[in-house]
Amino acid sequence: MDTRTTTPGTTAGTRPLMRAAVARRFGGPEVVRVESVPRPTARAGELVLRVHASTVSAADHRMRARDLPKGMWFMAPIALGVFRPRVRVLGMDAAGVVAEVGPGVESFQVGDRVVARLGSAFGGHAQYARVRVGVGVARIPEGMSFVDAAAVPFGGLTALHFLREAGVTAGSDVLVNGASGAVGTAVVQLATALGARVTAVCGDGADLVRGLGADAVVDYRTEDLAAGTATYDVVVDCVGTAPVARVEHLVRPGGAFALVAVDAAGLLGAGRARRRTGKRVVVGNITVDDGDLASLLGLVEEGRLRPVVDRTYPLDDVVAAHAYVDTWHKKGSVVLEIS
Structure with missing residues (x-):
């Protein structure tokens, strides 16, 4: 893996940098590289999380490999991108600590441990991720690990x-x-x-x-x-x-x-x-909200839902994580540990 040497925390212009797994072209697991990229900032109705864990899922495979189900070629330009990935930092979920709260957000504060569904915005395979409140974000119960929390959404x-x-x-x-x-x-x-x-x-x-x-x-x-x-x-x-x-x-x-x-x-x-x-x-799009995710985490607390984690990988082994997901034989979730 080619890991660029820019130190996270330095700046490109005025933007702080962070480490992230980036796919700048379509292809196999080897197209993903850990690079330094600008850190996101929280806009109205959003949070920025300091990410500790995210999953590598079938959705990440499809975005990275430009691999849609049979007959879905007509959706590829919009959903995935034309010549290069529409989204370069993958990861459809993130578990971590709130680092920044955007205008209009009153239900969370800096320091809260939360897990979020990022959906088609992706962005979880990075040290920081932007999260929209209202479409699947909830506090992680006391005692639950970031790895287990990331395996829920x-x-x-x-x-x-x-x-x-x-x-x-x-x-x-x-x-x-x-x-x-x-x-x-x-x-x-x-x-x-x-x-x-x-x-x-x-x-x-x-x-x-x-x-x-x-x-x-x-x-x-x-x-x-x-x-x-x-x-x-x-x-x-x-x-x-x-x-x-x-x-x-x-x-x-x-x-x-x-x-x-x-x-x-x-x-x-x-x-x-x-x-x-x-x-x-x-069929069709998933419609969920913050309350749905909170309910699932409550079931985990009660012992009625068990996060199933097959394997965990550190961020620097993201290529191996993608390769394992590409076998289509994982059980439960594959989790990427960011911190």
Whole structure:
């Protein structure tokens, strides 16, 4: 890795600098380099965090590699960039300490330990990150580590949104495809916490998902999830291998398909699938707020939600972190420790 030598804390003009993992072109993990870049400042309605931990996720892979699901090429220029990444500092979440409070923010103050969902703005793979209040930021409970806190937003908020939109309640039967990843492990736990019965589909993560509350496990390497005779109220597809056409016979009348990972055909055909099957098809943007993240952290405090961390890497090993995520075999989250 090429690490530039500018010392964080010196200035470029009048802007303080910080260390960050930067991708200035599309490509494999090796395109990410640790550099010194200008530190962000807090604008109205924002915080700046001194970041201690962030995750390296599938979303970071897609942005860095310009790798969208099948058929999504038309979205690439807007979502990812044309000739180079639209966002150069990746990281869709950040856990750290509030270093600066912008105008109009009254709910947080300098020194608060918080975790935040950065979403499509990214920016978590740096010593400092800008956070917009209101779309997923909450105080970290006493005793919770920054690493564990960072593992909550990406999977937890995604899982919460899709379970809520799909109408999962106590007594629901839920099939979770891709149950051992960051989103899948959260879906298993949150569905269980709601009182649902969960069947988890994964590879070598069977012991993990059983320990998280799954009632049954399907090993996709030896069993075809679509060939079973069991039916469910909701099928949650976290990896994109259970489109409606493949699993519609598994969903009971009045049930729902929650397509967390979806290609262009699934996204554009969602309305048609709803009309044809008479069942809900949940796709699209995640809608969450600060209260949702606070609720998830409360579940962690109560022992009903466990942050699942596969591996941690220091910032200087960010290339190795990306390479591991690129294997598509991580369990839970891969966390980058910044400080």
